[in-house]
Amino acid sequence: MPRFEPHPHRRPALIAGASSGIGAATAALLAAAGHPVALGARRADRCEEIAGTIRKDGGEAFAYPLDVSDSGSVARFVSAAAAALGDPEIVVSGAGDLGAERVHDLDSEDFAAQLQVHLVGAHRLVSHVVPGMVARARGDIVLVSSDVVRAPRTRMGAYVAAKNGVEGMARALQMELEGTGVRASVVRPGPTMTGMGMGWDAETTGEVLEEWVRWGLARHPYFLRPEDVAAVIAAVVATPRGTHLTLVEVQPEAAVVKPAAAPAPTGPGTADAPAPAGAGEERA
Numbered sequence: 001m002p003r004f005e006p007h008p009h010r011r012p013a014l015i016a017g018a019s020s021g022i023g024a025a026t027a028a029l030l031a032a033a034g035h036p037v038a039l040g041a042r043r044a045d046r047c048e049e050i051a052g053t054i055r056k057d058g059g060e061a062f063a064y065p066l067d068v069s070d071s072g073s074v075a076r077f078v079s080a081a082a083a084a085l086g087d088p089e090i091v092v093s094g095a096g097d098l099g100a101e102r103v104h105d106l107d108s109e110d111f112a113a114q115l116q117v118h119l120v121g122a123h124r125l126v127s128h129v130v131p132g133m134v135a136r137a138r139g140d141i142v143l144v145s146s147d148v149v150r151a152p153r154t155r156m157g158a159y160v161a162a163k164n165g166v167e168g169m170a171r172a173l174q175m176e177l178e179g180t181g182v183r184a185s186v187v188r189p190g191p192t193m194t195g196m197g198m199g200w201d202a203e204t205t206g207e208v209l210e211e212w213v214r215w216g217l218a219r220h221p222y223f224l225r226p227e228d229v230a231a232v233i234a235a236v237v238a239t240p241r242g243t244h245l246t247l248v249e250v251q252p253e254a255a256v257v258k259p260a261a262a263p264a265p266t267g268p269g270t271a272d273a274p275a276p277a278g279a280g281e282e283r284a
């Protein structure tokens with residue numbers, strides 16, 4: 001007799017922020033793994049395009065407009081998705097955007113607006129979905145955070161505050177959900193090549209990068225791809241019952257540096273060291 005009921009065969013997943021980047025990649029990957037997926041974002045036409053591609057590839061997908069800064073919109077998205085696909089078994093909260101202002105230059109209304117999306121938006125999803133999950137005694141909620149919680153970056157004060165709030169809320173939620181069968185997990189990506197930050201002008205981008213180098217925050221030039229983070233989210237929700245990945249930080253791996261040529265052998269019995277696996281390979 002297993003200690004826990006295994007995951008059900010059908011596990012519909014709601015993805016907030018699915019019109020691009022990590023959310024779009026997560027929708028595609030979860031659909032390929034057999035999950036019916038509901039894609040939500042303000043650009044519902046983009047979500048519908050992605051959903052169409054998923055359906056063409058044999059998956060089950062539903063697209064609906066979603067603005068996580070509006071409670072009514074979240075309520076409509078959740079109920080439309082449940083009507084189309086069934087009760088949600090998985091929710092991925094990854095909606096958000098990023099400004100590039102210094103804290104003291106940022107208008108307080110803009111500061112609050114970033115908290116509204118990243119922090120209160122995540123809470124809106126939790127409050128609309130988790131009670132049903134608790135009643136069914138199972139479910140996965142994945143809150144996409146950021147490595148800025150561990151290593152804050154300049155020009156992102158509101159974002160850093162919001163993501164710290166997300167992780168604080170997540171920890172309290174995990175404690176409150178202990179023993180309910182519902183798992184709340186934090187996925188904390190490092191730099192990822194997505195639409196985020198792409199609206200910054202070239203001058204601002206240059207200044208910000210210089211500041212990050214000055215603060216030791218740009219160790220190497222590789223970024224994660226959205227599919228890399230999606231793979232981590234998929235692994236978190238696929239983890240068998242009885243196990244709970246509470247916090248997973250994912251960073252881009254640095255390019256492999258070829259070891260310097262070994263000095264010529266000087267004595268008998270010296271063997272060539274094998275090249276480390278993958279040496280010289282570059283990330284796509």
Ligand SMILES: NC(=O)c1ccc[n+]([C@@H]2O[C@H](COP(=O)([O-])OP(=O)(O)OC[C@H]3O[C@@H](n4cnc5c(N)ncnc54)[C@H](OP(=O)(O)O)[C@@H]3O)[C@@H](O)[C@H]2O)c1
Pocket residue numbers: 016017018019020021022023040041042043044046066067068069093094095096097117144145146147188189190191192193194195196197226
């Ligand atoms: N890129 C990185 O380096 C990085 C690093 C760590 C964490 N993250 C986190 O990863 C998550 C996904 O971001 P991304 O990098 O994939 O960026 P992205 O490509 O810009 O995607 C962000 C998504 O959020 C949606 N969104 C924005 N505001 C929304 C709102 N009010 N309501 C509903 N959807 C909204 C956007 O769609 P619409 O504009 O169509 O609404 C888009 O689908 C975010 O939580 C971000 O903080 C990113």
